[in-house]
Amino acid sequence: MKWEVVIGLEVHTQLTTKSKIFSPASTAFGAEPNTQTAVVDIALPGALPVMNRAAVEKAIQFGLAIGAKVNQRSIFARKNYFYPDLPKGYQISQFELPVVEGGAITINVDGVDKVINLTRAHLEEDAGKSVHEGLHSGTGIDLNRAGTPLLEIVSEPEMRSGAEAVAYAKALYSLVTWIGICDGNMQEGSFRCDVNVSVRPEGQKEFGTRREIKNLNSFKFIEQAIKYEVQWQIETIEDGGKIQQATILFDPDSGETRMMRSKEDAHDYRYFPDPDLPPLVISDEWIARVKSELPELPAAMQARFAEQYGIPAYDASTLTASKALAAFFEATVAAGADAKLASNWLMGDVSATLNREELDISACPVSSSALAGLIRRVSDNTINNKTAKDVLKKMWETGASDAGSADAIIERDGLKQETDTGALEAIVDAVIAGNAKSVEEYRAGKEKALNALVGQCMKASKGKGNPAVLTELLKQKLA
Incomplete structure (x- = not known):
């Protein structure tokens, strides 16, 4: 039954x-x-x-x-x-x-x-x-x-x-x-x-x-x-x-x-x-007075986030799950971060670390302005996503309240990604020469082989290579 x-x-x-x-x-x-x-x-x-x-x-x-x-x-x-x-x-x-x-x-x-x-x-x-x-x-x-x-x-x-x-x-x-x-x-x-x-x-x-x-x-x-x-x-x-x-x-x-x-x-x-x-x-x-004093409610804010910031409904729903998280997101965007990237970081690495350490967003050691500063450096290709994760970890460990916190770490540790095409071409040529099997698999139609080659290029550049530039160079040379 x-x-x-x-x-x-x-x-x-x-x-x-x-x-x-x-x-x-x-x-x-x-x-x-x-x-x-x-x-x-x-x-x-x-x-x-x-x-x-x-x-x-x-x-x-x-x-x-x-x-x-x-x-x-x-x-x-x-x-x-x-x-x-x-x-x-x-x-x-x-x-x-x-x-x-x-x-x-x-x-x-x-x-x-x-x-x-x-x-x-x-x-x-x-x-x-x-x-x-x-x-x-x-x-x-x-x-x-x-x-x-x-x-x-x-x-x-x-x-x-x-x-x-x-x-x-x-x-x-x-x-x-x-x-x-x-x-x-x-x-x-x-x-x-x-x-x-x-x-x-x-x-x-x-x-x-x-x-x-x-x-x-x-x-x-x-x-x-x-x-x-x-x-x-x-x-x-x-x-x-x-x-x-x-x-x-x-x-x-x-x-x-x-x-x-x-x-x-x-x-x-x-x-x-x-x-x-x-x-x-x-x-x-x-009743009229209480109604006039009510804050913007989650459903209304969710609809506004999707329309105002152009983020998916799922993102808007997740970000409005708590008033503190919604406020942190808006403050991050107001500090100059791209809305979708801010959403990704808050729902991804930031939330994961908060959960692991059993912290609420209100106790986040990285301020909204500091997070916005990090996101801006991803947007302008100063660092790639992998390096940004490492920078966030360092910001988290020391506490970061200043908008320039990410810049200071990037400068101190020499983390700017390499965008010089000439330097990256040399790395790509060396990787192609040393990975004949992956090159053969890619040319045979296995797209995953390209990811392996990009990974080798990133390793050779010590994580500083621009993945998008490296991917494009590999495609050109393997065409």
């Missing part, structure tokens, strides 16, 4: 407010346990919540960025359940009337665009944290996170593979960090995903029974968890078993999912409007 995978994501995005959603306590990460709490967070009797305006504004930003409906009247509800790190015995969230409804995110998998529709995005408070380390088999409760503002973003179940789910999560991550409503620090829990997975026979309209994988905080784990869970569900059904709706955890060490508890339905939480909070009312003027 052929099976279809059905995936939906619930993403908990921590909003970049300085204080909590209903109290003045700090949201800063890393403080000593239970040092960043207020009377509301620890549920002292008589303590009343007060809405954080900044959290609402960030929800409005998100709604506008995804083309959603921003509800001008929304309601907070109490989601009732018992857990040790939830001192009130309920979580303040939104249920029937969320602040954001609808909207969409476009993803690209294997060169194919797909629109993933969103159901809603609602404001809620985070719970505290259970602590086990160093407590000799006991459990401690840290309420520093209790009350931290979250925007829970819920997708429609429209993803059909782990690859699509990861692409969606990455696109959402890029957007919320781009507009500045989330710092994106997944290690600190600022962006974490609950993944709902089910399978059904291909062609069946009804959904299968879903299981929810909780609190995935890496794109790698999302794909691994989905892959294992899909296989487990299919094998369970084909062996005659039934899938039970459940909340499950993913163990990165074993690569397996395991059941944590049976999964509740909405009615189990006994939602009802929070009597301590009035309806949230958002004016037309507030």
Whole structure:
């Protein structure tokens, strides 16, 4: 039997407010346990919540960025359940009337665009944290996170593979960090995903029974968890078993999912409007102001890059994957670099080195002006691409912030490529004379043999020969 995978994501995005959603306590990460709490967070009797305006504004930003409906009247509800790190015995969230409804995110998998529709995005408070380390088999409760503002973003179940789910999560991550409503620090829990997975026979309209994988905080784990869970569900059904709706955890060490508890339905939480909070009312003027202050969004910038700089759509998409990378590219071009060459270098050697050293583009030791200086020397044939890679390595090791950094290294190390035709002709003649087999193969129609001869010429010129000139000379002499 052929099976279809059905995936939906619930993403908990921590909003970049300085204080909590209903109290003045700090949201800063890393403080000593239970040092960043207020009377509301620890549920002292008589303590009343007060809405954080900044959290609402960030929800409005998100709604506008995804083309959603921003509800001008929304309601907070109490989601009732018992857990040790939830001192009130309920979580303040939104249920029937969320602040954001609808909207969409476009993803690209294997060169194919797909629109993933969103159901809603609602404001809620985070719970505290259970602590086990160093407590000799006991459990401690840290309420520093209790009350931290979250925007829970819920997708429609429209993803059909782990690859699509990861692409969606990455696109959402890029957007919320781009507009500045989330710092994106997944290690600190600022962006974490609950993944709902089910399978059904291909062609069946009804959904299968879903299981929810909780609190995935890496794109790698999302794909691994989905892959294992899909296989487990299919094998369970084909062996005659039934899938039970459940909340499950993913163990990165074993690569397996395991059941944590049976999964509740909405009615189990006994939602009802929070009597301590009035309806949230958002004016037309507030929405208009937030809209006017939104930065250029990734999709718009991608289209502009392709048109303004004449680069391929793939390049434009890659360069706008992060706001910092897009800014670095524009600064490099503004400093005099050819746009396509700047794109190639940023997507190639620069990104590869950043990944290897686990650095973000914002921490790149080579400045945009220094990179532009290097690219200009490739464009004017002062050095060839191979030499440029070596120069970039030296710039990287020492740090290069000056536009003349590449020039200084080229001059110091005598790296200018040889363009004198007479000198290069002598090298070509010597290579032809010493490589009879490659010459014979080229004349017999083997084009690859020419590459071998060019390589020998480059070696003889100690890497300083102009490859284009050498190639042309070889063709002329071997015609």
